[in-house]
Amino acid sequence: MSGDIILVIVIATALAFDFTNGFHDTANVVASAISTRAIAPKPAVTMAALLNFVGAFLSLKVAATVGKGFVDTNAVTTTVIFAALVGAIAWNLITWYFALPSSSSHALIGGLVGAVIAAQGFAAVNGDGLLSNLIVPAIIAPPIAFLGAGLMILLIYRIVGKLNPGPVGHGFRLGQLASSGLLALSHGTNDAQKTMGVIALALVAHGDISANAFYVPDWVVIASASAIALGTFVGGWRIIKTLGSRIIEMDVAQGFAAQAAGATVILAATSAGYPLSTTHVISGSIMGSGAAKRLSAVRWGVAGNIVGAWMLTLPAAAAMGAIVYAITTLFGHGAIGPLIISLALLLTLAAVFIRRLQQASPAPIAP
Amino acid sequence: MITAAIDIHALLKMVYTSIVASVAVAVIFSAAILGATRSTEARREHRSIAATAYAAIAGASLLLAAAIVIYGLTLVAHKT
Numbered sequence: 309m310s311g312d313i314i315l316v317i318v319i320a321t322a323l324a325f326d327f328t329n330g331f332h333d334t335a336n337v338v339a340s341a342i343s344t345r346a347i348a349p350k351p352a353v354t355m356a357a358l359l360n361f362v363g364a365f366l367s368l369k370v371a372a373t374v375g376k377g378f379v380d381t382n383a384v385t386t387t388v389i390f391a392a393l394v395g396a397i398a399w400n401l402i403t404w405y406f407a408l409p410s411s412s413s414h415a416l417i418g419g420l421v422g423a424v425i426a427a428q429g430f431a432a433v434n435g436d437g438l439l440s441n442l443i444v445p446a447i448i449a450p451p452i453a454f455l456g457a458g459l460m461i462l463l464i465y466r467i468v469g470k471l472n473p474g475p476v477g478h479g480f481r482l483g484q485l486a487s488s489g490l491l492a493l494s495h496g497t498n499d500a501q502k503t504m505g506v507i508a509l510a511l512v513a514h515g516d517i518s519a520n521a522f523y524v525p526d527w528v529v530i531a532s533a534s535a536i537a538l539g540t541f542v543g544g545w546r547i548i549k550t551l552g553s554r555i556i557e558m559d560v561a562q563g564f565a566a567q568a569a570g571a572t573v574i575l576a577a578t579s580a581g582y583p584l585s586t587t588h589v590i591s592g593s594i595m596g597s598g599a600a601k602r603l604s605a606v607r608w609g610v611a612g613n614i615v616g617a618w619m620l621t622l623p624a625a626a627a628m629g630a631i632v633y634a635i636t637t638l639f640g641h642g643a644i645g646p647l648i649i650s651l652a653l654l655l656t657l658a659a660v661f662i663r664r665l666q667q668a669s670p671a672p673i674a675p
Numbered sequence: 676m677i678t679a680a681i682d683i684h685a686l687l688k689m690v691y692t693s694i695v696a697s698v699a700v701a702v703i704f705s706a707a708i709l710g711a712t713r714s715t716e717a718r719r720e721h722r723s724i725a726a727t728a729y730a731a732i733a734g735a736s737l738l739l740a741a742a743i744v745i746y747g748l749t750l751v752a753h754k755t
Contacts, residue, residue, distance in 0.1 A: 366752045436680035444681055445689070452690055456697035463698065467705035471712045479708035490744065497751065564704075569697045572747075576692040579751045580685045 311514055313643035314386040317650055318510045321393045323535040326503035328400065329412045330360060330539025333499065336590045337492045337540070340563040346484035356492040357541035363496025364533030369581035370498055371524045374505025377441050377581075378417060379424045381512050381519040383432035388423045389510045390646045391636055394653055395419035395629030403617065405660055410621050411585035413502055417442060418625030419632075420506070426630035427637075445582040446618075449573055450592030456569035457562075457596035464561050465601075480560040487567035494574035495586050496536060502583050503532040562597040569593040588618060699743055707736035 337360075338352040347355070375381070396412070396419035403410035417438075424432050468476050508524045511517045517525075558566065570586075570593035577584045595611055632649065639645035710733030717726035 366748065440681045444686060448686065448690065452693050456693055459694070460697050460701035463701040464705050467702065468708050468712070471709065472716075475712045475715060476708055479711060483704050483708075486744075493748075565697075565701065568700050569693075572696045572700070573689075573693045575747060575751050576689045576696070579692075580689050582689070 310642040311386060314390060314646050315510060315514045317643075317646045318386050318390050318393065319507055319531075321390065321397070321650070322503050322507050322510070323531055325393055325397060325412070325416065326500060326532055326535035327539035327542075328397070329499050329503070330357075330536040330541075331543030332400075332412060332539075333495060333586060334540045334543035336587055337495050338488055340558060340566055340594070341484045341488035344481065344484060344558065344560040344563040346481040346560060346563065347488065352488065353541060355489060356495075357537045359489050359492035360496035360500070360540045361533045361537035363493040364500035364504075364536060365529060366493070366497040367578055368501065368504070368524050368529075370501035370578055370583045371505040371508060372522065373437075373441050373581040374417065374502050374583055375508045375512070375524070376519075376522050377437040378434055379420060380428070380432040380434065381509065381522070383424060383428040384509055384513045385427065385641075386510050386513045387636055387641060387646065388427045388633060389420070389506060389513060390649070391423035391426070391633035392416070392420035392629045393506065394636075394649055395422055395627075395632045396625050397653065398632065399621070399625040399628045401657065401660060403621075410617055411587050413499065413583055413585045413587075414442075414446065414618070414621040415625040416502055416506065417583065418622040419629035421622075422626030422629030422631075423633040425626070426633040441582055443622075445577060445580075445584060446588065449577060449582075449584050450588045453569050453573045453589045453592035454596035454599070456572060457565045457593040458600035460565035460569055461562060461597050461600035464565060468561075477560050480564045483564045484560060484567065487564050487571060490571040491567045491574075491590070492540075494571040494578065496533065498574050498578045498584055499586055500532045500536040501578075503535065504528050505583075507532065558594070558597060559601075562601065566590070566593040566597040569596065585618070696743065696747060700740060703736050703740045703743070707733045707740065710734075710736060 334353060334356060337356045338347075338349075341347050342349050342352050393416070396415040399415045399419070400410060400412055421433055421438065464480075468479075504524045507528045508517060508522065511525070511528075512519050512522065517523065567590075570590045573589050573593070574584060574586055577589075591611070591614055636645035636649050639648060710729045710731075714726045714729035714733060717723075717729055
């Protein structure tokens, strides 16, 4: 009974995490297409939500990597996964509050590794799997996206640079429709699978799936796809700042190149089963499309801050996962700990959210 | 020691696939825009053969770009 309650809490928390992933990343997916006026905000967000949903059904390789590639599946309990998710959410909350750029994907995997270390020690962590499937791809993917987008812009300007800018701009606006759709599809396929992997891992821990015959049930795929799509749809209505305008001011060809190169890298990584940070990749491709036109077009200070935050995410989220596990198990190994922590998390979320809204609201006008 | 743990082949495949696909999409889509723009100009100047030829380049390029994207998605869509 206690195990069933924890499993339900874990699945609800994982889907909530998936929702916030879609909510947070909508801007990354559609912002450049909206800013270059390739597409109006409402259809852009609707299209992104639909394609995030469809993309989640494309592949399960990333889910398999998350589910069995980083930690010993036999060492994982539902409480460990609960601590991993809450640790990741806590880190995302801290970075959101202080306006630090972060990666939800790395926070999730960092939280998982930290909680497993706290529960079973370092021996339960697959160091080779982490290095091969997470750390090295995370290091090389943004530079590849940078290079790909840079090459695209150089070739595009070479081929169409002397043509009448009117029809060329119109053509690339149509191209951006396709490239932003492809980016939404790739985002859905890589990011939704991380949640699928975590839920499947919880089902292994609960005894519903054999560790030796790991698979992702269809209902997990459908639930994860729906959560990320719904998050994308809801998140799109409150786009305030965009990655595009923070790093560079881009033209329509740059928007096309950044989105197409980003989608290409994410899809290639998904094919290999790498759980990439889509935010990192899109940031890399945006910088590449800006640097190829003019090095000074990129706000390198902003880019440097982003890189610094990236490096901090894995260890910090791991520490959060370990701390949450330690606190949860203070109440024993039953459902009481997860229930109390869930309640505390919900109250904290509400308090932080209200405080942030109060800070953001304008001062009242004096009579 | 570290390189033994890393699947270099899979990483290299990700790198060259991404770069080759990006370059291919840039060249082919730019060729489509070039064809469409030149076709319009040729039509305006009543050069019907040139207009048709450029329109054919634009159409073929668009089809090729779509084929590359669909092929890429079928490669990704391998369930484990």
